[in-house]
Amino acid sequence: MAILGPSGCGKTMTLKCIAGLMTPNQGSIILDKQVLYDSQQRINLPARERKIGFLFQNYALFPHLTVHENIAFGIRQLPVAQRNERVQQLLGKMRLDRFGHRYPVELSGGQQQRVALARAMAPEPEVLLLDEPFSALDTQVKEQLEAELLEIQSDFQGHVLFVTHNLAEAYRLSSKMAVYETGGLLQWGERQTIIERPVNEKVARLTGMENIFDGIVSGIEGSRVDIRLGTGYLSLYPDNLNRLVVNQEISIAIRPEYVKLADSQDKNCLTAELIDGKEELSFYSYTFQFQEGTNIKVHISKSAGPGLENGNTYRLYLPSENLVILGE
Amino acid sequence: MAVMDLNPLWISLKTALVATAITFILGIIVARWMAGREFKGKSLLDGIFILPLVLPPTVVGFILLWILGRNGWLGSFFFEIGRPVVFSWSATVIAAAVVSFPLMYQTARGAFEQIDANIEDAARTLGASEGTVFWRITIPMAWPGIAAGTILAFARSLGEFGATLMLAGNIPGRTQTIPVAIYFLVEGGKQQQALIWVMVILLISFASIVALNYWKKYQRRFSSRLVREVTADS
Numbered sequence: 408m409a410i411l412g413p414s415g416c417g418k419t420m421t422l423k424c425i426a427g428l429m430t431p432n433q434g435s436i437i438l439d440k441q442v443l444y445d446s447q448q449r450i451n452l453p454a455r456e457r458k459i460g461f462l463f464q465n466y467a468l469f470p471h472l473t474v475h476e477n478i479a480f481g482i483r484q485l486p487v488a489q490r491n492e493r494v495q496q497l498l499g500k501m502r503l504d505r506f507g508h509r510y511p512v513e514l515s516g517g518q519q520q521r522v523a524l525a526r527a528m529a530p531e532p533e534v535l536l537l538d539e540p541f542s543a544l545d546t547q548v549k550e551q552l553e554a555e556l557l558e559i560q561s562d563f564q565g566h567v568l569f570v571t572h573n574l575a576e577a578y579r580l581s582s583k584m585a586v587y588e589t590g591g592l593l594q595w596g597e598r599q600t601i602i603e604r605p606v607n608e609k610v611a612r613l614t615g616m617e618n619i620f621d622g623i624v625s626g627i628e629g630s631r632v633d634i635r636l637g638t639g640y641l642s643l644y645p646d647n648l649n650r651l652v653v654n655q656e657i658s659i660a661i662r663p664e665y666v667k668l669a670d671s672q673d674k675n676c677l678t679a680e681l682i683d684g685k686e687e688l689s690f691y692s693y694t695f696q697f698q699e700g701t702n703i704k705v706h707i708s709k710s711a712g713p714g715l716e717n718g719n720t721y722r723l724y725l726p727s728e729n730l731v732i733l734g735e
Numbered sequence: 736m737a738v739m740d741l742n743p744l745w746i747s748l749k750t751a752l753v754a755t756a757i758t759f760i761l762g763i764i765v766a767r768w769m770a771g772r773e774f775k776g777k778s779l780l781d782g783i784f785i786l787p788l789v790l791p792p793t794v795v796g797f798i799l800l801w802i803l804g805r806n807g808w809l810g811s812f813f814f815e816i817g818r819p820v821v822f823s824w825s826a827t828v829i830a831a832a833v834v835s836f837p838l839m840y841q842t843a844r845g846a847f848e849q850i851d852a853n854i855e856d857a858a859r860t861l862g863a864s865e866g867t868v869f870w871r872i873t874i875p876m877a878w879p880g881i882a883a884g885t886i887l888a889f890a891r892s893l894g895e896f897g898a899t900l901m902l903a904g905n906i907p908g909r910t911q912t913i914p915v916a917i918y919f920l921v922e923g924g925k926q927q928q929a930l931i932w933v934m935v936i937l938l939i940s941f942a943s944i945v946a947l948n949y950w951k952k953y954q955r956r957f958s959s960r961l962v963r964e965v966t967a968d969s
Contacts, residue, residue: 410925423856428856428860453859454859455860455863455864457860459860460860461856461857461860463853464853465851467851467853467854467857468854468857469872469876470854471875476890480861480863481862526857530862645824646784
């Protein structure tokens with residue numbers, strides 16, 4: 408599971424509260440029915456008794472201990488032979504066999520990261536908390552570590568919770584996501600739901616749903632809702648109709664990659680002028696402008712053909728299943 | 736000069752060692768306590784701890800006399816139980832400890848404050864009790880700073896003159912330390928004997944400084960660690 412949110416929104420604080428390194432003002436923290444913290448019952452288990460592994464953003468390795476000693480720190484109560492065996496096993500898993508005797512300062516960032524991960528895993532925690540695990544690494548090291556993390560996740564029985572400000576990272580590495588913003592939790596659920604059905608504008612913006620328009624409900628027929636957007640009309644089939652009434656002002660949104668150039672469709676099409684085009688690695692990023700002046704961002708795969716020309720007018724198709732009505 | 740009175744050397748060493756031991760323990764306790772806390776009046780308290788470093792030693796001596804003298808609030812107690820502090824060997828220790836405490840305290844506090852709190856937290860998540868965190872993580876990481884503070888405090892104790900003279904006086908064989916002996920030898924025109932003591936002090940102090948530099952080098956080995964910039968998140 409991932410916690411996604413911008414810098415300074417309390418993600419790290421959430422992890423620290425779960426780990427017992429910070430004390431929340433109120434509320435409760437419950438892990439598999441075990442109460443770790445409860446402000447009303449005055450329960451506050453100290454960090455050392457929570458069996459939670461924590462991977463710090465800056466790794467926080469013990470600089471005065473070797474890699475071997477770092478990893479062994481959490482299992483110092485084990486008999487020496489058993490402890491060494493466990494450390495060796497983790498060193499092997501993390502491809503650190505040759506580095507057991509080194510000090511953290513003598514390792515690269517990626518290696519330090521793996522030591523920190525091995526150290527956190529050594530006592531077999533019930534939960535592994537990862538605080539921005541990849542933010543300090545370059546792309547290649549990062550990809551490798553992501554792969555390792557996924558592998559660990561698959562043979563790790565506990566929960567993995569990680570914090571990031573990177574949407575793609577959160578999506579790749581987790582099945583469930585919580586979206587945070589200063590002040591608290593905005594939405595929590597399956598990653599697909601978060602990406603495709605954000606509950607409000609904030610979540611939409613944080614998850615890259617860049618196109619957000621103001622429209623007016625022009626009609627409701629069965630499960631279909633018609634929305635007037637400037638001079639055009641769009642139809643969609645929202646999951647629930649309860650709160651909608653005709654003439655209501657609403658916000659609707661669509662991800663840039665779901666907007667297509669219209670070929671034969673006649674419904675859900677809007678006319679717009681291309682005002683800006685950028686070439687990204689695997690797609691074109693276009694900005695179109697509707698007659699009334701609103702912009703729409705569209706990502707079109709390069710495999711779909713050559714680039715479009717600025718100044719031309721196109722018909723854009725906004726599939727109804729990809730349109731979302733945003734709440735307040 | 737056939738036989739030289741070596742008493743000042745023994746008194747000085749004994750005084751400096753005991754005073755250093757006291758400041759070592761007190762300094763670490765106070766530094767640790769101050770490093771991890773924010774409270775009203777912290778800088779005021781900090782100022783009081785540092786004060787002996789900036790005050791003229793005679794002023795420190797005067798204040799100590801005022802507290803520990805026969806009519807002082809603490810001194811009268813010791814006088815009652817028949818162990819007056821003033822002009823005793825313990826007075827040399829107290830004077831040395833008070834003036835060297837700020838050096839130990841300040842250096843140790845700096846060392847504690849430099850430690851990344853995440854590292855101590857990491858130990859906590861790995862099942863370490865507060866005691867384990869302190870002895871296995873905090874102290875080893877702060878050790879270079881603590882060692883430097885100890886050496887500085889020792890050198891300062893050894894060189895203490897003003898407060899010692901005020902509180903302990905100049906009693907040969909009991910409170911006469913090397914710096915005090917030098918002063919009275921020079922005053923008595925015994926330049927050559929004074930010179931010997933000067934050489935002894937030079938030797939010990941220089942050795943201390945060399946030792947300190949060695950520790951600084953050792954410390955640098957640690958502090959160059961993990962200085963990677965990380966995108967900041969609260």
